[in-house]
Amino acid sequence: MLRKIYDGLPESLRKPAAFAFYYTVPFPYNRGLLFARIYKQLMETQYLDEQALQSLQLERLKHLLSHAYENTGYYKKLFAKYDFQPKKIQDFSDLSVLPRIILTREEINRNFDELVAQNYKCHKILLRTGGTTRVPMNFYVSETAYLTALACTQRQWHWAGVKPKDLIFVFRGGLVTKKAIRSRRFYERINNEVYFSTSDMNESVLERYVDMINKMKPAAIRGFPSCLQIISDYIMEKKLYVFSPKAIQTSSEVLLPEQRKKIESAFNSPVFDAYGNGEHTVIATECEKHQGLHLNQEFGYTEFVKVEDSQEGENIFKVVTTSLLNDAFVFFRYDTEDLVVLAESSCSCGRKMPLIKKIMGRCGDIIRCSDGRKISPVSFANFWVDNLRDNLKGIKYVQLVQEDFDFFVVKLVGVKDSGNEKLIRNVLPLLLGKNVRLEFEYLSCVPAGKKWRVTISKFQ
Numbered sequence: 001m002l003r004k005i006y007d008g009l010p011e012s013l014r015k016p017a018a019f020a021f022y023y024t025v026p027f028p029y030n031r032g033l034l035f036a037r038i039y040k041q042l043m044e045t046q047y048l049d050e051q052a053l054q055s056l057q058l059e060r061l062k063h064l065l066s067h068a069y070e071n072t073g074y075y076k077k078l079f080a081k082y083d084f085q086p087k088k089i090q091d092f093s094d095l096s097v098l099p100r101i102i103l104t105r106e107e108i109n110r111n112f113d114e115l116v117a118q119n120y121k122c123h124k125i126l127l128r129t130g131g132t133t134r135v136p137m138n139f140y141v142s143e144t145a146y147l148t149a150l151a152c153t154q155r156q157w158h159w160a161g162v163k164p165k166d167l168i169f170v171f172r173g174g175l176v177t178k179k180a181i182r183s184r185r186f187y188e189r190i191n192n193e194v195y196f197s198t199s200d201m202n203e204s205v206l207e208r209y210v211d212m213i214n215k216m217k218p219a220a221i222r223g224f225p226s227c228l229q230i231i232s233d234y235i236m237e238k239k240l241y242v243f244s245p246k247a248i249q250t251s252s253e254v255l256l257p258e259q260r261k262k263i264e265s266a267f268n269s270p271v272f273d274a275y276g277n278g279e280h281t282v283i284a285t286e287c288e289k290h291q292g293l294h295l296n297q298e299f300g301y302t303e304f305v306k307v308e309d310s311q312e313g314e315n316i317f318k319v320v321t322t323s324l325l326n327d328a329f330v331f332f333r334y335d336t337e338d339l340v341v342l343a344e345s346s347c348s349c350g351r352k353m354p355l356i357k358k359i360m361g362r363c364g365d366i367i368r369c370s371d372g373r374k375i376s377p378v379s380f381a382n383f384w385v386d387n388l389r390d391n392l393k394g395i396k397y398v399q400l401v402q403e404d405f406d407f408f409v410v411k412l413v414g415v416k417d418s419g420n421e422k423l424i425r426n427v428l429p430l431l432l433g434k435n436v437r438l439e440f441e442y443l444s445c446v447p448a449g450k451k452w453r454v455t456i457s458k459f460q
């Protein structure tokens with residue numbers, strides 16, 4: 001209904017009308033009736049016990065898979081092949097007849113048309129992910145799944161003590177809009193969020209940003225860990241005063257413990273990490289007790305497949321996901337390519353949604369050594385911090401690119417220095433193996449707006 005009215009307005013009136021609606025109508029109705037219903041439900045289901053959460057998931061899963069069987073060519077064939085009848089699901093164990101991973105990015109690209117639900121008539125959004133480091137992929141997201149993801153984020157703001165309509169500053173990848181690029185403006189205000197360009201954060205831009213934080217006093221800040229780290233480094237280096245928002249939310253990249261510490265001390269504010277993906281199949285959010293990230297079970301059914309040969313001493317799992325709400329394009333047992341460590345105890349906040357202790361997949365690739373060892377990006381980052389970082393001169397960031405089993409390019413953000421190179425040549429083979437060949441490459445700054453991956457392997 002609201003969408004129809006909005007779509008019927010002339011272009012020039014749409015933005016002012018959306019603004020007026022957003023500010024005058026009380027939350028959550030200012031985001032539309034569907035959003036309001038979803039948000040209210042989420043506020044109720046957050047305190048369900050394990051059993052109730054599981055039956056909610058089972059009910060949604062059964063509905064989704066029956067729908068997939070009836071309305072998509074892909075799942076009709078797949079379920080017939082394994083003689084799997086979604087309507088007969090009694091328990092999650094009934095899924096054991098099916099492969100543990102069904103969809104990969106390549107599989108989706110090969111079967112796009114057959115994955116689109118034929119009966120879906122409501123509003124759906126065509127999205128695209130991937131690009132620089134992963135295979136690009138198109139898919140649809142239903143309006144319900146899309147709005148539920150937004151509502152899960154809003155619920156996390158509630159956990160963080162940030163009120164609806166509070167002012168939020170956003171530091172994520174890239175520049176804001178084409179208009180902003182033309183006019184060399186560095187920020188854009190949308191509703192009560194101010195989006196900042198992170199493409200060219202040199203000293204004078206950073207100075208302006210800190211100045212704006214101090215003047216406008218945002219209730220919260222959200223952004224990529226790497227973007228917030230760059231701002232935090234600047235604040236700490238210049239010993240600047242900066243206003244402390246109520247909370248800082250990080251997402252879209254792995255938040256390293258060291259980054260969390262830096263951001264929290266630069267702003268003197270607590271960090272609330274969040275994990276999700278562009279495919280809208282999984283969301284996990286950190287609560288006010290900061291003991292891990294709660295899986296938002298209302299949104300997705302998440303399975304964890306153990307990864308063999310982990311070097312961490314902890315059990316590492318691959319995250320395999322099913323969106324429970326996307327009936328426009330069914331993601332069932334989709335491989336996120338992300339790795340996590342699960343928390344063994346439950347959270348003291350009282351919410352029973354399971355906890356992820358650590359996310360490992362997004363900050364880089366696993367390095368495979370010629371002697372069969374696998375080194376996680378986090379292990380490499382920790383090794384670098386413990387053995388090299390503080391002994392190097394003028395180096396801010398590192399990226400390790402594995403070209404071949406025994407050949408690596410060490411990309412350094414900083415100034416070329418033979419002393420540094422000598423030290424790295426002495427120390428890094430302790431981790432990568434003694435026969436390793438190293439080459440160096442220098443960058444003047446972190447490639448702006450891109451997700452900075454600490455390790456890249458060219459043969460995944």
Ligand SMILES: [Zn+2]
Nearest residue numbers: 287289347349
């Ligand atoms: Zn909690």
